[in-house]
Amino acid sequence: MKTLIASVVVVAATATFSAGVGSASSQANATSVSRSTLSVGQSRYGRVLFDGKGRALYGFTRDRRGGASRCYGDCARAWPVYFKSGTLRAGAGVKQRLIGTTKRKNGRLQVTYNGWPLYYYVHDTQPRQITCQNVVEYGGTWLVVSPRGRLVR
Secondary structure: OHHHHHHHHHHHHHHHHHHHHHHHHHHHHHHHHHOOOEEEEEEOOEEEEEEOOOOEOEEEOOOOOOOOOOOOOHHHHHOOEOEOOOOOOEOOOOOHHHEEEEEOOOOOEEEEEOOEEOEOOOOOOOOOOOOOOOEEEOOEEEEEEOOOOOEOO
């Protein structure tokens, strides 16, 4: 019985140590990825933009390139705004000169790419998840954005 208990303690300690090492490694990777404001990743729509944590970013055809957002109220609840937080940084494949901001009605800055205000889709909850591409809602079409700054049809 003592041998069985000692074995269980050793297995539990090993599992705890291994989980801790994996977590530290995962946290380090997440930190280095999230330093970029925008990154490029492969998707079924080709290479598209993601935020620094891997969440897909969308443009809205009702917005005008270089203009202010036209998505407020229910629209902004379904398609949350990608707000500026800190310094805007381009990841690999992203053109820094295409990153900008536009001021919203409340004064907060929304991140833009090639002039297009950027949004998330509320039900894209996993990294690299794109569930609402080419969908017509709130008076326009929602499309992922290419590294060249074009909306992908």
